[in-house]
Every structure is written in C-alpha cells, then in structure tokens.
Amino acid sequence: MVLKAIVAYGENRVIGKDNDLIWHLPDDLKHFKRHTAGKTIIMGRKTWDSLGGIPLPKRRHIVISRQADFNAKGCESVQSLEAALALVEHEQEAFIVGGAQIYELALPYLDILEITVVHATLDGHAYFPDWDKTPFERTVQVYHPADDHHEYSFTFETWNRKR
Numbered sequence: 001m002v003l004k005a006i007v008a009y010g011e012n013r014v015i016g017k018d019n020d021l022i023w024h025l026p027d028d029l030k031h032f033k034r035h036t037a038g039k040t041i042i043m044g045r046k047t048w049d050s051l052g053g054i055p056l057p058k059r060r061h062i063v064i065s066r067q068a069d070f071n072a073k074g075c076e077s078v079q080s081l082e083a084a085l086a087l088v089e090h091e092q093e094a095f096i097v098g099g100a101q102i103y104e105l106a107l108p109y110l111d112i113l114e115i116t117v118v119h120a121t122l123d124g125h126a127y128f129p130d131w132d133k134t135p136f137e138r139t140v141q142v143y144h145p146a147d148d149h150h151e152y153s154f155t156f157e158t159w160n161r162k163r
C-alpha cells in the first residue's frame with residue numbers, strides 16, 4: 001500500500017482557520033478530487049466535522065478520534081492512525097487528508113506528499129508540521145498563476161520518499 005498525504009498550505013504552512021479552509025481555489029479542489037476519487041481518505045475528527053456531516057462523493061472515509069463512541073453516518077471510525085492503516089493495508093493507495101494533528105502523526109509513514117503551496121502568508125489556527133524534507137525529493141513542480149477565479153497563485157508539488 002502506498003500512503004500519500006494531500007494538503008494545501010500557505011508559505012507559512014497554514015492550512016486552516018476556525019475549522020475551515022482559508023482560501024477558495026477551484027483548480028486545487030479539482031486537483032484534490034482527481035487524486036482522491038475512488039480512494040480511501042483518512043482524516044481527523046475535526047476535519048470530518050468541517051465537512052458538515054456530508055462525506056465527499058465516491059470515497060471511503062476513515063475518521064480518527066479518541067472518542068470510543070464516535071460514530072457518524074458515511075464514515076468508519078477508529079481510535080488511532082495505526083488502526084486506520086490496518087484497514088487500508090490491502091488497498092493500492094490511501095490518502096491522509098488532514099488536519100494538522102493527523103498530518104503530524106502520519107509523517108513517518110508517508111511515501112508521497114502531494115502539496116499545494118499557496119503563495120500567501122495568512123493567519124490561521126492549524127498549521128502543517130515543520131517537516132523534515134531530507135528523506136524526500138521533489139519530483140513535480142507545476143505553477144498555477146492567480147486569476148479571476150483564484151485569489152492567490154500556487155504551486156503543485158509532489159515529494160517522494162527517497163529509496
């Protein structure tokens with residue numbers, strides 16, 4: 001199983017504010033959909049809450065919570081990242097989709113990071129960890145300019161764990 005993380009972060013690694021995203025970037029949402037459609041997505045309970053109880057179409061959702069009785073329609077719930085990984089061990093690939101707490105837990109297990117670096121420095125409440133890039137190499141870098149539909153420019157980056 002290949003474990004990937006997918007995240008959009010600002011120049012200061014901010015990912016969210018008030019349990020929501022800070023930007024609306026339609027082409028990044030398409031990028032997220034293209035990568036995760038038909039796959040399993042693993043998330044923290046707060047990121048699940050940010051979906052408003054409506055799972056994303058055509059994706060298996062696994063939610064990590066410390067609450068033994070956490071249960072929500074449209075997702076499977078587990079109490080640790082390791083339990084989530086055990087549920088996907090026979091899948092070809094699975095995605096860690098946040099938020100900050102779950103990215104932090106998952107970093108040692110990740111094979112690939114799909115990062116959208118949003119070229120803005122904004123305030124927020126949730127930040128991607130200050131991760132060590134040394135074990136990874138950047139294999140893809142594609143710039144997207146700001147335009148009428150995108151307030152900020154951004155760059156799609158793929159980082160693969162070095163073999």
Ligand SMILES: NC(=O)c1ccc[n+]([C@@H]2O[C@H](COP(=O)([O-])OP(=O)(O)OC[C@H]3O[C@@H](n4cnc5c(N)ncnc54)[C@H](OP(=O)(O)O)[C@@H]3O)[C@@H](O)[C@H]2O)c1
Pocket residue numbers: 006007008009014015016017018019020021043044045046047048050064065066067070079080081097098099100101102103105126
């Ligand atoms: N920009 C992006 O790409 C992106 C992606 C995803 C999310 N976000 C943003 O990130 C923010 C949410 O991130 P967050 O860090 O606050 O929350 P989170 O990581 O989504 O969820 C945190 C919750 O996960 C559970 N948890 C954490 N560590 C655990 C452990 N070791 N064992 C078991 N359960 C554990 C706990 O749930 P319980 O409290 O239920 O125990 C905890 O409250 C939002 O603003 C969201 O919009 C941004």
